[in-house]
Amino acid sequence: MILTEHEKSILVGASGTGGDQMAMEVVAEAARMLGADRLVKIHSSHIDGCLYHGDSGALYCEKLAAQGARVKVPATTNVGALNLLKPDQCRLPATQRKMASRLMIAHGKMGCAPSWTCAPYQAGARPALGQQVAWGESNAVAFANTVLGARTNRYGDFLDIACAISARAPLYGLHKSENRHARLVLDVCELAPRLVRQDVFYPVLGALIGRIAGETVCVIDGMPQGATDDQLKALCAAAASTGAVALIHIVGVTPEAPDLDTALGGRAPESTVRITRDMVISARDTLSLTADGQIDSVALGSPHFSDAECRELLRLANGVKFKVPVYICLGRHTLAEIEDDGADKALEDLGGVLVVDTCVVVTPILPSKPGVMMTNSAKFAHYATGNTGHLPVFGTLSECVASAQAGRVVRDQTVWS
């Protein structure tokens, strides 16, 4: 592996702080193990390592910070394990809560911007087309590559912060142009035009894509123009949950796919899958692990709810209170927007519970007695049972609202007709 003089001097401790040396060692070692022949300079980082998984991670980040490690590029933070505005909302034992908080504080000390959101791309972090970045959090990685055309692999704990401190990442995978072309075509042309425009179609298609594509770069052909950020956010998050998807091209929608041939890099695809209505319905059904009936809660906002989604929720509720708690997970960027005109209070008056800086599947906030959790998020549906014990029922946002108001699942079959 070839390192620059600057990189070598940090690595041997001839320049920089002890923390810089530790970080460069992690990046260089990862590069060596992945078979990268050099490092690439990065413009920004999104740090997933601020979520508590055990005391050791906090101790490591505190060591980095104490040794003088500071991020050299703009670095946003993903969710932590605590709502820092309401620490009691989370039922972690006091000792773990303390360590979770220390982990978040250590990231602040290293100079990370305290965004605490899994949707940094809706909080102002929007790298440009072709920019090299090192992002963590699977949905954010998929969004950065897919929607923004920035270049990142799936960075995770320790390597993400090490890249931010070093301003470098191993040059491999999706950092390189030749690995960004699609090898798999997913053709949705035969689906009803009305279906492919529905909000709910995006997370369902994403869940299907994750299972079909795994980690293969794919291109979707036949999608309508004008998809919103929120729709693409749901698609990316779903695909990155059910598969290791990090980049999806959408012909005519995403920046590296002006047409099918460009997305494929001028080569023939290795395979083409024609997506049928049956496949979509089957993917939808895998997101519910229990039959329709009573529900105990509704969880929204994975990835974090946007201002537009909060307002759509208010519109759909139309002033009718919820019979079960509706957990709305969001970042402070959205909280600030909905606080402006009192929409936050309006949501709370309906029975909404605002979960800021974190979310209900990464830390214990849902009722401790497992029940049925309805959601419009494929990512919540995918992780709910393993992480919380609650059984997911998947539906549209409109169905989630009607169900929260009824205390049981209310369906609107016209969506799928």
Added chain:
Amino acid sequence: MSWQSEVLIEGEAEGEVLRFDAPISFWGGVSPVTSQVTLAGHPQHGTAIAGKMLVIPQMIGSSSSSAVMLELFFTGLAPKALILGGRDAILPVGVIVARQMGWPTIPVVVFPEVPFQTAEKIFIARNGQIEKG
């Protein structure tokens, strides 16, 4: 008999093989508190990985697995070695970070199509040579 593996992280270890018969993500799949496989339906569900020569033909998923690997060193429940089916940085990064914390670490090698089965005794040398018996 002996085999040559590719060394990712140098070290010497000897012990009993535990082979994962299905892919796994350590995050959500291995408890850092007990070191047991917690993934429902996994062939090794319920088995503890602590002290084993862990053979992982295929990794999947979450990059938070680095954090689970580090935590296993912290709790003293790490395996004795990792024998990976392919190049990967997620678990090895957890080993490197443990080394930076000054905690005793383990060898990590790559060996596709591993011939070793659960409960066999093997030895890994610093140069990546593996012996059985």
